[in-house]
Amino acid sequence: MVPELLAWTSSLSDDRLLVREDLLGSAAHVTMLKNVGLLEAGDAQKLRGALFAMFDEAAAGTLVVPDGEEDIHMAIEARLTRDLGHVGKRLHTARSRNDQVALALRLHVRDQAARTLSEVTGLCADLAARAEQSIDIILPAYTHRQRAQPVSAGFLVSAWAMQLLRAGDALASAIDRTNQSPLGSGACSGTSLPIDRNVVASLLDFPTITANALDTIGDRDFTIDWAYAGARVLLALSRLATDVVDFTTSEFAFLRIGDAIAAGSSMMPQKKNPDVFELVRGKTARGVGNLSSMLTLVKGLPSGYARDLQDDRVAVLDTGPLVRGAVRAVRAGIVHLSFNAEACVAAVSDGSTQATDVAEALVRKGVPFREAYKATGQVVHLARERKIPLVKVTLDEARAIHEAFDQGVLAVLDPRVAVAAKKSAGGTAPERVREQVAIIRQKASELSRNAEKIATLESLKKRIEAAAI
Numbered sequence: 001m002v003p004e005l006l007a008w009t010s011s012l013s014d015d016r017l018l019v020r021e022d023l024l025g026s027a028a029h030v031t032m033l034k035n036v037g038l039l040e041a042g043d044a045q046k047l048r049g050a051l052f053a054m055f056d057e058a059a060a061g062t063l064v065v066p067d068g069e070e071d072i073h074m075a076i077e078a079r080l081t082r083d084l085g086h087v088g089k090r091l092h093t094a095r096s097r098n099d100q101v102a103l104a105l106r107l108h109v110r111d112q113a114a115r116t117l118s119e120v121t122g123l124c125a126d127l128a129a130r131a132e133q134s135i136d137i138i139l140p141a142y143t144h145r146q147r148a149q150p151v152s153a154g155f156l157v158s159a160w161a162m163q164l165l166r167a168g169d170a171l172a173s174a175i176d177r178t179n180q181s182p183l184g185s186g187a188c189s190g191t192s193l194p195i196d197r198n199v200v201a202s203l204l205d206f207p208t209i210t211a212n213a214l215d216t217i218g219d220r221d222f223t224i225d226w227a228y229a230g231a232r233v234l235l236a237l238s239r240l241a242t243d244v245v246d247f248t249t250s251e252f253a254f255l256r257i258g259d260a261i262a263a264g265s266s267m268m269p270q271k272k273n274p275d276v277f278e279l280v281r282g283k284t285a286r287g288v289g290n291l292s293s294m295l296t297l298v299k300g301l302p303s304g305y306a307r308d309l310q311d312d313r314v315a316v317l318d319t320g321p322l323v324r325g326a327v328r329a330v331r332a333g334i335v336h337l338s339f340n341a342e343a344c345v346a347a348v349s350d351g352s353t354q355a356t357d358v359a360e361a362l363v364r365k366g367v368p369f370r371e372a373y374k375a376t377g378q379v380v381h382l383a384r385e386r387k388i389p390l391v392k393v394t395l396d397e398a399r400a401i402h403e404a405f406d407q408g409v410l411a412v413l414d415p416r417v418a419v420a421a422k423k424s425a426g427g428t429a430p431e432r433v434r435e436q437v438a439i440i441r442q443k444a445s446e447l448s449r450n451a452e453k454i455a456t457l458e459s460l461k462k463r464i465e466a467a468a469i
Contacts, residue, residue, distance in 0.1 A: 006070070014313035015072045016065055020457050021107040022073055023055045025100065026091060027464045028203040029183060033093055034469045036194050043087045044469045050080055050088075055461055071310075073100050094195045096187035098217035098305045103183045105316060107204065107457070109226045110178045112320035114454035117171040117447055119327045120233055124161045124168070124444040126331055128437045131157035135430050138415045139254050139344035140353055149356060150348040150415035153339050155428040156243070158436040163236035165440065168447045170229035175454060178222040181206035185213035188304045203464050205455040217305045220298050223316050227291040230319040234280075234287035237326050241277035244337065248274050253343040258336030276333045280326045287322055290315035351391030351413035355380055357421065361409040362402070375402035 027048050034044035054076065057063035069075040074097070081088035137153035181204060184190065184197035190213045197209045210216040247254040263275035293315045301308060348354070355376055362372035378401045383390045391413045398405035412418050423429040426436075455463070 006068075009070065009307075009310075010067075011071045011310045011313055012065070012067065012069055012075060014317060015104075017317045018104045018108055018313075019058045019063065019065065019072050019076070020055055021104040021111075022076055022100070023051050023058065024204065024457060024460050024464065025103040025107060025183060025200075026076065027051045027055075027461075028200045029095060030091065031203060031464060031467050031469055032196055032199040033090075035199055036196055038093055038193060038195070039090060041469055043090055046084055046087050047080065047091055048464075048469065050083055051076075052461065052465065054079070059458075071097070071101075073097055073104070094186070094191045094193040095183060096185075096217070098187050099182050099185040099213075101309075102185070102217060102219070103181065103204075105220075105312070106178050106180070106182060106206075106222060107460075109222055109316065110175055110454055111457055113171050113175045113178065113226055113229065114451045116230070116233065116320055116323050116327070117168055117175070117451040119324050119331075120164055120168045120171065121444040121448040121451065123327050123331050124164050124440055126334065127157050127161040127164070128440040128444070130334065131155075131161065131433065131440070132437050134339055135433050137339045137341045137344055138348060138419055139339070140348050141428075147347065147353050149353050150418050151422075151428040152419055152430065152433050153344065154430075154433045154437070158433060158440060160236075160240045160243070161440045161444075162436075163239060164233065165443050165447070167229065167232035167236045168444070170225075170232045172447055172450050174222065174225040174229040175450065177225050179206055179208075181209045182216045182219075185210065185216040188214050188217055203467060204460055205463070214304055218301065218303060218309070220294065220309060220312055223312050224291070224294045224298070227287075227294045227315055227319055230323040231284075231287040231291045233323050234284040234326055237330055238281040238284040240330065241281040244277045244333075245274050245281070248272075248337075252347075253340055254347070256338045256340055258338070261333045261336045276329050280329055283322060283326055287319065290319050290322075345415060348415040349391070350389035351383075352380070352389070354413045354415060354418045355390065357412040357418040358409060360421075361412050362404050365404050365406075365409070367402070367404050371402075372404075375404070378402075379405075 030039065030044050030047045030051070033039040034041060039047075054063060065072065065075045065079075069078060077088065077091055080091055131154040134153035134157055138150050139153055139156070140147040141149050141151040141156070181197065181201035183200045184195050201207075201209050210219070244255060246252055248257045257272055257274055259272070261274075261276050262272035265271035265273065294312060297308060297311055297315075358379070359369065359372040359376040362375065363369050367375070379393055379398050380390060382397060382401070383393050393410075395405065395407060395410060398410065412421065419428050420430065423432060426432065
């Protein structure tokens with residue numbers, strides 16, 4: 001090919017990050033070829049030994065992959081042919097770059113998704129601990145970005161964790177959908193050679209093989225699932241980050257940010273900026289972009305393989321480091337945040353956010369809800385007309401509006417009383433928050449075990465090494 005076009009069409013600069021996955025896939029392929037009689041034992045030993053040597057170089061960061069090849073797969077084969085001569089030319093028996101690339105991508109996505117899931121569950125465990133510590137701190141919850149009702153700070157932190165657990169479910173689903181071996185699909189229709197696809201699948205710890213070769217070599221749905229799961233994690237982190245950014249401002253002052261993570265201003269010496277959390281929110285754009293890239297890349301492609309799919313590399317390879325970096329930043333940063341308990345409770349101490357609790361207290365006395373709602377609204381209006389906090393309305397003034405008002409009803413204007421009363425399932429009462437913390441820990445533990453089941457690249461190497469040839 002014309003050198004300028006070869007340089008432009010090459011994916012080598014991107015897919016160098018797939019080198020270990022490709023080496024493992026090739027080693028498993030060699031083992032299978034020997035088992036079915038397509039390779040002699042001596043040739044198989046030479047090939048597998050050379051592949052493992054390159055794997056060790058890659059792990060140590062010393063592997064040199066020269067430019068000039070279309071991709072990492074051809075670069076590896078070129079080196080083997082250079083080092084082993086005629087033996088190196090036997091490696092590509094019964095496979096195509098189409099199924100070879102699909103295998104390397106699946107190994108990469110599975111490994112990266114498992115590692116990311118482990119990080120996410122670690123953050124969820126951290127949040128569960130913080131939620132448990134913050135149960136007795138009271139602050140306002142917001143709807144429409146306006147103060148709504150008083151809640152426990154532990155309830156807020158639990159909400160952060162719940163979002164991340166759902167993102168963890170998406171990661172677990174991405175792992176499951178990736179976990180099929182594509183090797184043996186060939187260029188598009190399989191091969192006439194007597195291969196055994198299940199041998200490769202077993203060596204690489206895939207529970208099953210893909211079912212249709214034509215679909216397999218053009219399938220990038222698993223990369224879309226991966227990019228989607230990564231975006232879900234980042235979106236959850238971005239919402240957490242926005243709460244932190246807002247609550248550390250002087251306008252809210254619900255959170256204090258420690259000097260260890262606060263960023264200063266080049267001009268304003270008084271500033272303590274939450275740059276870490278702003279950057280987490282900002283990097284979410286890249287994660288969503290990776291998903292958008294994958295969705296539009298496959299739109300309208302015909303069945304089978306098309307070279308367009310080479311452009312999956314950027315999104316696929318970027319997602320893991322991007323997401324884990326953001327998770328680690330939040331884990332490191334949240335340790336240096338502390339709730340300002342006085343400012344938090346002061347924001348709900350005028351009674352206005354407890355108006356619904358007053359109406360519900362009337363309902364508990366037998367007043368129909370719409371009647372209770374109207375009576376409470378009249379009390380709120382009275383407080384506004386007199387320019388006093390709702391909590392300062394006297395019992396006589398309230399009874400003049402509706403006879404059902406008594407001291408017990410007005411007692412719920414205390415935010416602590418209001419929070420303690422929210423005992424419905426999923427509510428903010430202390431006992432309900434403790435239940436939520438337990439749910440977070442249990443779910444995080446289950447997802448963590450899912451991640452631990454996935455074999456690392458290093459353990460796969462040992463498995464293949466132990467296979468007889």
